Amino acid sequence: xxxxxxxxxxxxxxxxxxxxxxxxxxxxxxxxxxxxxxxxxxxxxxxxxxxxxxxxxxxxxxxxxxxxxxxxxxxxxxxxxxxxxxxxxxxxxxxxxxxxxxxxxxxxxxxxxxxxxxxxxxxxxxxxxxxxxxxxxxxxxxxxxxxxxxxxxxxxxxxxxxxxxxxxxxxxxxxxxxxxxxxxxxxxxxxxxxxxxxxxxxxxxxxxxxxxxxxxxxxxxxxxxxxxxxxxxxxxxxxxxxxxxxxxxxxxxxxxxxxxxxxxxxxxxxxxxxxxxxxxxxxxxxxxxxxxxxxxxxxxxxxxxxxxxxxxxxxxxxxxxxxxxxxxxxxxxxxxxxxxxxxxxxxxxxxxxxxxxxxxxxxxxxxxxxxxxxxxxxxxxxxxxxxxxxxxxxxxxxxxxxxxxxxxxxxxxxxxxxxxxxxxxxxxxxxxxxxxxxxxxxxxxxxxxxxxxxxxxxxxxxxxxxxxxxxxxxxxxxxxxxxxxxxxxxxxxxxxxxxxxxxxxxxxxxxxxxxxxxxxxxxxxxxxxxxxxxxxxxxxxxxxxxxxxxxxxxxxxxxxxxxxxxxxxxxxxxxxxxxxxxxxxxxxxxxxxxxxxxxxxxxxxxxxxxxxxxxxxxxxxxxxxxxxxxxxxxxxxxxxxxxxxxxxxxxxxxxxxxxxxxxxx
Numbered sequence: 001x002x003x004x005x006x007x008x009x010x011x012x013x014x015x016x017x018x019x020x021x022x023x024x025x026x027x028x029x030x031x032x033x034x035x036x037x038x039x040x041x042x043x044x045x046x047x048x049x050x051x052x053x054x055x056x057x058x059x060x061x062x063x064x065x066x067x068x069x070x071x072x073x074x075x076x077x078x079x080x081x082x083x084x085x086x087x088x089x090x091x092x093x094x095x096x097x098x099x100x101x102x103x104x105x106x107x108x109x110x111x112x113x114x115x116x117x118x119x120x121x122x123x124x125x126x127x128x129x130x131x132x133x134x135x136x137x138x139x140x141x142x143x144x145x146x147x148x149x150x151x152x153x154x155x156x157x158x159x160x161x162x163x164x165x166x167x168x169x170x171x172x173x174x175x176x177x178x179x180x181x182x183x184x185x186x187x188x189x190x191x192x193x194x195x196x197x198x199x200x201x202x203x204x205x206x207x208x209x210x211x212x213x214x215x216x217x218x219x220x221x222x223x224x225x226x227x228x229x230x231x232x233x234x235x236x237x238x239x240x241x242x243x244x245x246x247x248x249x250x251x252x253x254x255x256x257x258x259x260x261x262x263x264x265x266x267x268x269x270x271x272x273x274x275x276x277x278x279x280x281x282x283x284x285x286x287x288x289x290x291x292x293x294x295x296x297x298x299x300x301x302x303x304x305x306x307x308x309x310x311x312x313x314x315x316x317x318x319x320x321x322x323x324x325x326x327x328x329x330x331x332x333x334x335x336x337x338x339x340x341x342x343x344x345x346x347x348x349x350x351x352x353x354x355x356x357x358x359x360x361x362x363x364x365x366x367x368x369x370x371x372x373x374x375x376x377x378x379x380x381x382x383x384x385x386x387x388x389x390x391x392x393x394x395x396x397x398x399x400x401x402x403x404x405x406x407x408x409x410x411x412x413x414x415x416x417x418x419x420x421x422x423x424x425x426x427x428x429x430x431x432x433x434x435x436x437x438x439x440x441x442x443x444x445x446x447x448x449x450x451x452x453x454x455x456x457x458x459x460x461x462x463x464x465x466x467x468x469x470x471x472x473x474x475x476x477x478x479x480x481x482x483x484x485x486x487x488x489x490x491x492x493x494x495x496x497x498x499x500x501x502x503x504x505x506x507x508x509x510x511x512x513x514x515x516x517x518x519x520x521x522x523x524x525x526x527x528x529x530x531x532x533x534x535x536x537x538x539x540x541x542x543x544x545x546x547x548x549x550x551x552x553x554x555x556x557x558x559x560x561x562x563x564x565x566x567x568x569x570x571x572x573x574x575x576x577x578x579x580x581x582x583x584x585x586x587x588x589x590x591x592x593x594x595x596x597x598x599x600x601x602x603x604x605x606x607x608x609x610x611x612x613x614x615x616x617x618x619x620x621x622x623x624x625x626x627x628x629x630x631x632x633x634x635x636x637x638x639x640x641x642x643x644x645x646x647x648x649x650x651x652x653x654x655x656x657x658x659x660x661x662x663x664x665x
Contacts, residue, residue, distance in 0.1 A: 034632025036091045039136050039207050041629070043282040044347035047468035047587045049630045051301075053638035056284060057590035058662060059606045059616045065639060065661040066113030070100045072657045077289065079125045084133040084625060085645020085655060086584070091631040092139045093153070095169070098643075098657060099134045099207075103159035107172060111633040113659060115612045117172035121159050127199045128330035129160050130222050135279070135626070138207040139169065140239050151175040154239065156215055158204035162187040164217060164237065173195070179242030186217060191231035191249060192272040202230040209280035209289055209522065211320045213239050216289050218276030221297070223338065227267055227304050227517035229297035232275025236323060246323030250274035250293045259310035267304040267517065273297040274312035277345035278464060281360075283374065289324065290360055290374075291316040292341035298515040299338040299458075300447045300487055300522050303395035308333050315345060315362050315370070317377060327377030331364050333399035336391075336446050337487075338458040339365045343466035347374060350474065350549055361469065361549075363478050366443065367411035367461030368404065369547055381552060382406040391446040392439075393489060395519065398446045408554050410545050411461045411480045412537070414442040421538040423574050427529035431536035434527075438486060447487045453527065455537070456486035465585035465598055470609055474549040477594050477609065479560060479582045481542050483535045484527040495521035532572040540579020544586070544596070546612060556612035561599030565652070583651075585627035597624020597642045600650050604628070604642050604658070622646025637661045 040047050054062065070085065071077065083101035090097045095116065096108040103121040105632030108114065138156040145152035153169035166178035174182025187193065187202060194202045201222040208217040214236040221230050233246040251271050252260045263269050274296040281290040296305055296312045311325070313332040318325055332339045346361040350371065358374035362459075371381040374452055385401040417435045422428035439445055440453040447454075460481045467478040490498070495514070513522040527536045535541050540559035548555040559579030566573050566580075593615070594607040602623045606616040621644050628642040641659045646652035 004606070011535050034638070035093070036089070036629040036631045037139055038090065038277050039138070039627075040281070040344060040346070041587070042207065043211060043284065045279060045281040045344050046346050046348050046471070047585065047627070048470060049587065049589045051630055051632060051638045052590040053632075054589065054593065054640065054662060056593060056608055056615060059591070059593055062606070062640070062660045063663060064618070065659045067659070068106070068108060068113040068244045068657045069217060070104070070655040070657070072100055072102060072558065073653070077125065079132065080128045081132050082648035084647040085643045086133045086626045087136045087643050088627045089641055089643070090137065090139055090656065091629070092169070094634060097137050097139065097155050097169070098158060099137045101133050101160065103157060105137060105155060105157050105167060105172065109365055110631060110639065111635050113197060113657070119157070119172040120169055121157065121163060121165060122159055123159060124199075127161070128198045129203055131203065131205060131220060132160065133205050134160065135205060136207040136579060138210050140210045142240060151177070154212065155206055158206065158217060160203050160205065161199050161411060162204055164204070164208070164215065164242075167188060168244065177241060184242045185238055187233070189244070189247070190233060191253070192228050192270070194230045195479065201225060206277060206279055209282045210239060211282040211284050211289060212287065214245060214320060215239050216280055216282070216320070218280060218291070221273040221275045222279040224298045224300065224513035224515050224522050227297050228270045229272030232273045232294065234276055234291060234318075236320070248318055248323045248325070250316070251296055252310065253548065262308040262310045264302055264306040268306065271296040273553050277340070278342055281345040281347050282320065283347055284320070286358070286375065287320045288317050288374070289319065290345045290347065292343065292345055292362065294340035294342070294387045295335040295338055300336055301393070301396060301489060301515055301520050302334050302336055302520045303393075304518055305336075305398070306397050308399060309335070313339060313341060315341065315372060315377070316358060329370065329372050329377045329379070331362065331368070331370060331403060332366065333402060336396075336398060337444070337454055342460070342464040343462050346467055346469050346476070348469045349471065350380060352380065352387045352414045357646070361476055363410065363462035363467050363468060363476075365456060365458065365460040367409045367413060367456045367480065369407045369410060369462070369476065369478065370405050371407070388444040389441040389446060391454070392448055393446065396446065400640055402444050407547060407552055409546070410478055411456050411482045411543070412454065415484055415537055416453050419538060420536050422529045422536065423532050423534050423572070427532050427534060431529045435536065446655055447489050449489050449491065451486050451488040453484055454487050455484040456495065457483055457526065457579065459583070460523070463583060467584040468594065470589040473609065475555055475587050476547045476549060477588060478545050478547065479542065479584070479586060479596060479598055480545055481581045482579070483537050483541050483581060484498065486525050486527050488523040489520040490517055490523055492521065534571065534573045539577050542599070543577050544594070544607065544608070544612065558607070558612040558614075561603075562601045564601040566600065566650070583626050587628055587630060589630060595628050595630070595640055597626060597628060597644065599623065602644070602646070602652055604660070618660065620644035620654075620658060621652070621656050623651030625651050637664070
């Protein structure tokens, strides 16, 4: 998806402009100061904390320390579409900062959860935004500002409706010298700009990256509506003034760029999306931002954008100071499966013999893990181009090969008819019969008119939750989904007849999309059996997987989550089954623990990082469809915090942030 994934199955003071300062020194490595200043702990995004007060011996004693309600379940905050609280809070210099789907920002006391200030951007709640969530805010301290000056420290709030707002971290007041009275309108200056009244097709759902005095922002773009969807341009703004410093379009517009020739056809360069809706990683020392780009519009038919389609579906390194491309590595050529790079890149250090090599780890929805040289983009672990199935759809030209990492797959890559599963023999037989009627040639089987099995599905494999990395053990821990989808291309005339019958697409069952500008519309559904509605893929339907980058092997893989509560949404799955779908990410601590919410059963869990054994869990008010964080409070205790907001559907619904800590004794 080119905008963040919706829930599986259901289915954004005063200060003066200054001259640019020289780049600051390299960022510190994660230290024992106990803060969590960026979405992925640091700008590098490895999600590893050096805190070890909570460890494998005492984690079972964790208890709720405080709870904070955003208040957005109150009828006064009713919205036209269901929201999802997916934020990862920050803790910076003794204050916690948290955003909500409505773009509201709260500053909290990290020890008590009591609010210090709040800011409301007054988002229009009557608008039906696409994916209605916010994954957090970003922080920055101006190295040139006198201590105590207004906006010396800033919080950047990327609001759903396309506003980038700079707030004084001390008071929550907008920074008047940034943009227009504290705000930059990100909907202005796009190559493919959405109509003024269209807030569904262009949104902000992830926090920006902040590097060397620049704020680098991507966007969320709606999938499968039009071939000329809003452009997925990535832009950098001056962190003090909001002035635009550079922009970069993943759909190449410059004929002198060699990648221009990889977009073939009269409409190819009109394509939109290929945007960056996930988290951008930053390496200030090397003056690099690392972008995980997504699929170009539209996802499932590429006849209007033939060719390899560089720099879509790629990991792209840009020079942060100029926006110039340094290198790229494409994870999917000519995407036909909605295989965005949804997971944030993790910038880590790998050992190669007696050398330490700066690297980029990218987990993908195809269920693969790529390890790239951070300075060149070259694979540090071999990648092979393997033949891929051809398309049988007129006008489509599937790319003949796809890249395969030498690391073992994180999730199944094929489902044969005889492997179809069901909780009863009737379900299993139904699944096998349906599967035999589909086009099914393994990974990268192109969409078809008769229907194609896509495994992994559009929610992964690895998904937007991404990975966490333990540097001492060289372990990458990744939540994965193991279910399939059925994709069918509907000829335009047939689709029009269906529309005249006033069909409605739902995520439980079948979802439809027009793909205007192509000969086809889209039908997409999770591959579920009948009559139970259980997946046709064998359990577990979701796993937590640890990959040892030293041995290049799976260290452990355990079923993640349970089927608890699925009966409430009409899904009849045996209660004894282990492993369910998840959406949300993990963190790792020096205490030897992996913390993750993310599951549909609404538990927050701790696992032993060495074995994958579950050591502790606590019930949340709704699914922790977010990535947790940890910090040391002023009282000396280590806290672990997760947003427990659910999604209003399969993950439940709440408006809470919950903090856990060891008892004060």
